[in-house]
Amino acid sequence: MTERNGAIGLRHLGARATLLETGDGDSLENINTTILNDGCLCYVTEIAGYYILDRASVADAVGDVVIAPAAGPGRWFFLVSATAAGYWAQVNLIQTPGSVTIGTQSQWENPPSGGGSQYDIVSPGPDFFTLDVGTGLLTYSGPSGKAFLVTVNAAAANEDAAASVSIEVVASLGTDVGTSGDIFGASRARTPATQNFEVALSSTVILTLNDGSIIRPIFRNLSTTDDISVERLTMVVTDVI
DSSP, X not given: OTTTTSOHHHHBOOOBSBXXXXXXXXXXXXXXXXXXXXXXXXXXXXXXXXXXXXTTXXXXXXXXXXXOOSXXXXXXXXXXXXXXXXXXXXXXXXXXXXXXXXXXXXXXXXXXXXXXXXXXEEOOSSOOEEEOTTTOXXXXXXXXXXXXXXXXXXXEEEOOTTOOOEEEEEXXXXXXXXXXXXXXXXXXXXOOSOTTOEEEEEEEEEEEEOTTOEEEEEEEEOSSOOOEEEEEXXXXXXXXX
C-alpha cells in the first residue's frame, strides 16, 4: 500500500532528454532510483518513449531496452514508444538440409538444428529479442509478466515413400521439451504415404514472458518412423497488451 499511495513524483517522473549518460543530470541512466516506487514511469525525449522501473530486477543492461541506473536498485525497461513498432519479432528457418529430421517418437523436441540449419530474425528495435541463429531459440529481454501471441507456421514432409507420417507443432518456453503429453493449441497434420509430400501446420498460443524467457517452436513425431523433415518454419511473436 505504501507504493500505491506514494507521491506522484515518485511514480511518474518528469521527462528526461537522453537515455544514457551517467554524468548528465537530464538522462534516464543518471536517475538515482533509491526512493522511487516500483513501476515508476519516465518519458525519454531522445527516443520518444516511456520506461518503467522494476526495483527487483538485476538483469543485464541491454542497449536501449534495459537500462541499469547509475545509482539505486532495479532496472529501467522500455515500455512503449510513439516511434517504435512495439514488442514483436519474426524468426525464419532459412536453411536446412533434408537430413535434419524430427526423429524422437512421441516426444516434444526443439526445432531442427545442426547439419547446416540456420535461422534469421526480423525485429523493429529496440532489441527485445536475441536469436540463436543455429538453434532457432529466441531469448526475450524486457519487462516480466508481459503476454505475447506466438504463432508458428511450418511445413513438414515425409521422406519415406512407404509410410504416412503425423507431426505436431506448437510454441513453448522449453519446459515441454522431452515430455510426451498433449499441449493445448498444438497443430497436427498427417501426410499420405507419398515421398516428399508436404503438409502445413499452424499453431497460435499466448505465452507470458519474463526477462530471460526462451521461446522456441517444438515438434512431436506421432509416427513410427523418423523420416519427417521440416521444410519451412516461421515463428511470429507479438505483444498482446
